Amino acid sequence: MELIISFTDQSESFTYGVEFGRLLNKMQNKESPIENDKFPVRVENRENIIRACKAYNYTPIFSECFVIGWVNFIAIKNIDN
Numbered sequence: 001m002e003l004i005i006s007f008t009d010q011s012e013s014f015t016y017g018v019e020f021g022r023l024l025n026k027m028q029n030k031e032s033p034i035e036n037d038k039f040p041v042r043v044e045n046r047e048n049i050i051r052a053c054k055a056y057n058y059t060p061i062f063s064e065c066f067v068i069g070w071v072n073f074i075a076i077k078n079i080d081n
Contacts, residue, residue, distance in 0.1 A: 012044070020045050020052075023075075027056040032077035034058060040070035049073065 007014060019041060026034045046062065053060040058075040065072050
């Protein structure tokens with residue numbers, strides 16, 4: 001693998017924010033399903049993801065991941081009535 005982008009801010013909160021921002025952008029664009037490009041998400045982002053799903057009318061689905069600190073995630077857009 002080759003590193004494409006290196007973050008100058010190495011803090012965990014910055015990297016969590018980048019991950020969440022990518023998912024939020026997909027919700028704002030009304031994509032469905034929403035996922036993290038086939039990768040799990042950090043457990044630290046779970047509550048923010050749940051709140052964003054509620055705000056943008058998605059149903060989040062989380063499942064256990066074999067890697068500690070991560071959870072599998074997908075969200076489906078609810079049908080608007």
